Amino acid sequence: MDIGILTALIGGTLALLSPCGALLLPAFFASTAGSGPRLWAHGGIFSVGLLVVLVPLGLGMGVLGTLFASHREIIIIAASILMIVLGIIQLLGIGFDPSRFIPGAEQLQKQANQRTGWVKTLLLGAVSGVAGLCAGPILGAVLTLAATQNDVWTAGGLLAVYGLGMVVPLLLLASVWGKLSSRWKTRLRGRIFTVFGREFHSTSVITGIIIIAVGVLFWTTNGLVTMPELLPTKTSAWLQESSAILSNPLVDVILLIVVVGIILGVWIRARYRKANLVAEKQN
Structure with missing residues (x-):
């Protein structure tokens, strides 16, 4: 497992835990699907919705990256700077909603709110992959990593891993949601603290620091080429x-x-x- 895949996986989890109401998803699944096989079936359909949107985005960024493959040095510098900027934006809690830049996303969100049952779960997955003010910089950073891959399918796989990072904790949280105390639910939502008169959210700060660190690492390791594998070669x-x-x-x-x-x-x-x-x- 390399650092890019790990970043995508952690990014998906942190997108789920972002302070803009993403934790409403476990509550939704706990109330509509309950537990057991029905919950995991809803989770599977939710995953399909995520992948239908995220993987094509990753493939598209991969194709875009291959068009400029001959200018690798410039791409690495630009990607590193972009990730650092996105990390700072995330840390400051500014954020942006990527769904505004995707045609039809707003209509898809309206349909998800109107539908019920399995169709609602599918549409909710499709919307959750790209929507969210707080998760925007996270998705932007993962898409940036996807654009720097030399292989289109690897780029698509990176977005699939990002979706997996959302689904696994979502199902685990939903399965125990009713048993969690209000204190634990509050902890999962993070906390707000003030520095020099400005409010920060703990989850956003942690996420921003990770994105900035990956951006710096990306720059100093020639696009992670000289970065050692997290697992031994054997x-x-x-x-x-x-x-x-x-x-x-x-x-x-x-x-x-x-x-x-x-x-x-x-x-x-x-x-x-x-x-x-x-x-x-x-x-």
Whole structure:
């Protein structure tokens, strides 16, 4: 795992914990999906919504980056400066909403508010990937990293990892949301503190410092080229060899059948439970 992937993963988690109401998502999932298989099925659909929007954005930035691949030195300097600026913006809590720059995002958000059930979860995932005033600089930093990748698919994968960083903590939080005390919920939302008369939010400050640090690291390591891998070379090679089996088309078919089976199982269970409730009311 290199620093870019780790940054994208942490960025997704911090986007979920951002102070602009992102923590409303676990509460939504806890109230609409409850727990167990239904919660994880909603989480899977939410993930699809995220990936439908985020991965094309990553691929687009990857394509843009390859157009200027011959000017790598300039790209590294520009990307580093941009990440540092985005980090400062995040630290100061200024922020911006990336959805304003994406055609159709506002209409998508309206539809997500109007719909219910599985469709609402899908649209909510699509909107959550790009919307949010506080998460704007985080997404901008990850997109900047994606644009500096030499491979388009790697750039798309980076945005997929960013989405994964949102989904995993979301489902974990939603599964225990009802058991969390008000003190823990307050801690997760972070705290506001004042420095020289200006208010700062702890989550935004931590996120901003991480983005600035990655920007500086990006500059000083020639775009992370001279940055050592977080995992030893032997370990990375072993993981790559072990994961080679996943490239088998048979594995893809089995995985698809399992996912469809889980969704059908949840749907049948929900229908069965609803039929039992109707029968009890009639009796």
